[in-house]
Amino acid sequence: MHRATSPTAEESRSLLSAERFGAGTGTGSSRRLLLRLGISFFLFGLINNVLYVIILSAALDLVPPSTPKGIIAFCNIFPSLLAKFGWPYLLKGRIRYARRLVGCCLISMSGMAVVAMFDSLYMRLLGICFASFSSGLGELTFLQLSTRYHPPRVAGHSVGYFASGTGAAGLVGAFLWWELRGLGVRTGVGLSSALPLVIPATYFLLLPHTSAFEAFEDAAAPAAYTPLATADADDADDAGEESVVASPKLLEALSASDKWRLVKPLLPKYMLPLFCVYLFEYTINQGIAPTLVYPVPTPAEHPLLSKLIHSIRDYYPLWQLVYQTTVFLSRSSLSMGIPALPARLLALPAAVQALLLGALALEAAVGVFGGDATRAVVLVFALIAVEGVCGGLAYVNVYHRVNQEPAGADADVGSERARQEREFRIGAIGLADGTGILLASVLAVPTEVALCRAQVRRGRELCKQL
Template sequence: MTPFFNGDSNLTDLACSAGKKRLSLKLGLSFFLFGLINNVLYVIILSAALDLVPPSTPKGIIAFCNIAPALIVKLGWPYFLKGRIRYARRIVACCALSFIGMLVVAFHESLYSRLLGICLASFSSGLGEMTFLQLSTTYSRSVGGRSVGYFASGTGAAGVVGAFMWWELRGLGVSTGVGISAVLPFILPLAYFFLLPRPAAFIHQSSSASYTLVPADDLETEIDDAQDDVESRVEPKVTVRLSAADKWRLVKPMLLKYMLPLFCVYTLEYTINQGVAPTLLFPVPSHGLISKIIHSTRDYYPLWQLVYQTTVFFSRSSISLGLKTLPAHLLPAPAIIQFVILLLLVFESAIGLLPEDREAGNIFLVFILISIEGVCGGLAYVNVFYCINQEQPDPSSTHNPDVIKQEREFKIGSIGFADSSGILLASILAVPTELELCRAQVTRGKYLCQGL
């Protein structure tokens, strides 16, 4: 007997499946671009530090101006903001601030003007990162979790793309090179308005007109604004806002669970990158594969940074690649491993883990340790924000959807200052660390750090 075949039903199923794939692709590409573009200017500025300030100016001032404004945003904005987040306005503002900041850096040669431009771009980057992570909470938990994974993957790619871009653009000079990079922020509003599916699209995927390209929050905002005058004449408008007590109640359980592990990972990670890695120097190899890469002792530090950025990218992409997430109780593990790596690399720099006649072994060992460092840093970032995105709402607020929405946005937005404050602390610790390690090398007759 020939089985019954419902052609219309099968065609509908195929159309629904194709629609789901298109939605997932648009969602993933949107959040990947958000992470990539939001962070790539930060990397370009750090990569261009030598070209942006006079030789007599400490390069650490670039790192400070590149992180301090972002830290201020992440520390203050979630706690002082009240009411609904206007995502469209924020993203347009981030684009404008980044564009203006990079133009100031590009076309003003005075040190203070360039530092001001870097501060504007940093402020925009900090606000952007917080905004896009909060945007992920406007979706269902399964979709929001994927959004966090794609965003984290984009931020990881920013390290590799930013360093490569400046390597290619630096030959054009600061004005042209930085000026060209100033157009990148315009990708953010374009992706937001014309690529990103709205949250409702993932609920009503079977409808042929299930979504528009403008996220739902903005459509709701337009409707609310249009009805404000009418409503105000009928009855007072009720606005839901989290109080300071509400926010402290939400923050308290996250201090040890999420913030401390993220703070420790970033403090250790950037202390290694800024304070220890510059002293991990060896004689220039004369044979083997490494001799094709290293042509002078100045090549070691860029190599370590490339290894670090590459492994961070892959580990931050773990969720978007379909790998399992870390359970909440294992979130401190990357920080513990980072601490062990820091000790090993400090020991290698100051004393040497292997005899000096085995330099190839030392180089390979450092390569492995920095790779693990990058993996730990990337896993800590993506898993902390993923876990926060997936948390269930407070039972006391489940009766009010607006309160639930604002609590989710606040929680994921309030975490960001932990990594930024860790980077800032590391920039302070890195200077004496590098000086002491170089002094220890000179004491044992290794003078490579003095020749940089």
């Protein structure tokens, strides 16, 4: 089965006009091509991440009350981290995108089906591990797929919309489970297991072929001749067949030393800032935010706040709603036309996150925002909104910058080696955010316990009532 057909040469030339002078001046066909690309990657990000959110939202319904909820968080993170480490760092050769995405779809559907069909805790945790592994491998694959599009602005376009889709998954997943939970775990999760089918349908039926944009790049600026992959060649790759005219040079795989050479400059420039952002962000969300509780506001004194907060259990969902909304908006910054952060400022979100972690931890422990609960709630609301903005900006800008990295000096821009280098670079970054999330999940439990004990020592026992 083939993906959507590529446009004619005339459409490619009109796309050149749209990209060079702005989409508003391009033809309708070129705008539709970019729209299809954007929608495809948005759906990839949305569907790939939405099951992760549904599982976290359904955590209370999936396991017995005596089971620590952190075990679900661990099973939802660790398999994803294994995928992000194993595939780019240990495997070699070309990526068979169609085969991998169909595999991810089947694994994800199987995992959700196991969760829905079995009441056993261990079987449900196994199903969650399947879905997590598929989500991690899927995210890695879509980011790598974005590097196959050229010129760089088109590749950046796909990354921007993918990041926007991952941000939307937080809101959509929470809303879906809110609507489905009334049907029970079996039916609700069972219906959710059909969502991964959207991914192969989008890949085969909606996603424009890379050859469309390669032809447009070739028209943009004359350069030395480099053989371009055709639609048939790419389809042969997906089927596991090599082109009969491919030379050994085109089929070479990156060695371990090649990968280490490529990853070394990424460590301080991209991976460390992203690791820190996710470490601080998820420590706040899982370890500090649950302790940021205040007395329930009365309608007479706080008419607006009382409409949102009806019990002390409503504070944590409120913080998560604020966080997910601002993450979605900031991850959508590139797709909304906001310029990317300069490379020298990529560490700024991590620095701000560190300050936010300190401020919110102090508020939870000693109440630095004062005795006025309304003022404290407003300040926490604002700080968590900034936290979401920083987290979203870090994600979309780091992956955008890596996507735009030029090929190595020893690789031709259109060669198979250059393609593999681009795929490896963006795939290698995923280890940083996955490790940050995993470490944060380990730190969150003792952090929450320590902050709650600090509140009890100063006479506030609301955290004990959750």
